[in-house]
Amino acid sequence: GESVGLHLPTLSVQEGDNSIINCAYSNSASDYFIWYKQESGKGPQFIIDIRSNMDKRQGQRVTVLLNKTVKHLSLQIAATQPGDSAVYFCAETSSNDYKLSFGAGTTVTVRA
Amino acid sequence: KAGVTQTPRYLIKTRGQQVTLSCSPISGHRSVSWYQQTPGQGLQFLFEYFSETQRNKGNFPGRFSGRQFSNSRSEMNVSTLELGDSALYLCASSPTDKDEKLFFGSGTQLSVL
Numbered sequence: 215g216e217s218v219g220l221h222l223p224t225l226s227v228q229e230g231d232n233s234i235i236n237c238a239y240s241n242s243a244s245d246y247f248i249w250y251k252q253e254s255g256k257g258p259q260f261i262i263d264i265r266s267n268m269d270k271r272q273g274q275r276v277t278v279l280l281n282k283t284v285k286h287l288s289l290q291i292a293a294t295q296p297g298d299s300a301v302y303f304c305a306e307t308s309s310n311d312y313k314l315s316f317g318a319g320t321t322v323t324v325r326a
Numbered sequence: 327k328a329g330v331t332q333t334p335r336y337l338i339k340t341r342g343q344q345v346t347l348s349c350s351p352i353s354g355h356r357s358v359s360w361y362q363q364t365p366g367q368g369l370q371f372l373f374e375y376f377s378e379t380q381r382n383k384g385n386f387p388g389r390f391s392g393r394q395f396s397n398s399r400s401e402m403n404v405s406t407l408e409l410g411d412s413a414l415y416l417c418a419s420s421p422t423d424k425d426e427k428l429f430f431g432s433g434t435q436l437s438v439l
Contacts, residue, residue, distance in 0.1 A: 257430030257433050263427060303368075303369065312376075314428060
């Protein structure tokens with residue numbers, strides 16, 4: 215079946231450095247993508263989203279890149295902070311699907 | 327504005343019992359979705375409701391059921407609990423009928439002994 219997945223299960227990054235989290239998807243019908251952050255004991259928290267008619271979108275310290283040709287999605291976090299330590303999930307959906315398909319998640323650990 | 331509220335926060339049940347979980351969406355949100363989260367399977371879609379109608383259902387056995395009330399509040403029920411049902415059950419609501427950007431609650435941690 216088609217699924218959304220992340221390339222690496224864990225990522226360790228030095229405080230102040232930039233982080234890049236990758237995600238591959240296989241459903242060519244997907245037209246909306248979201249990144250979520252989940253901290254221990256909490257539900258996933260929305261970070262940023264992007265539609266398939268865009269290839270880049272920027273937020274506060276975060277940038278999402280979408281490459282539809284190779285079905286790849288990435289999340290860039292600038293100047294990573296200790297509070298960025300969490301599990302990051304990519305998710306995708308298509309119009310009228312009424313559900314999100316989540317990747318397995320990448321655990322980001324920020325080193326002081 | 328209050329976020330998605332799920333009750334109870336923790337539950338301990340034994341095999342064979344049944345359980346009902348409750349979810350109150352963000353005020354004004356009419357779409358409610360449920361997801362199961364386990365370390366091995368990640369986040370798996372259970373079902374989605376909009377205006378009391380189930381629009382999509384995930385690949386779970388019939389022991390898992392849900393409903394939505396006229397005030398958009400939702401409940402999910404799991405009957406004849408199995409050990410493998412131990413998981414974090416997450417509820418999410420969406421401000422649009424397209425159910426794209428989901429806002430999640432903190433979940434109900436269910437342990438089946």
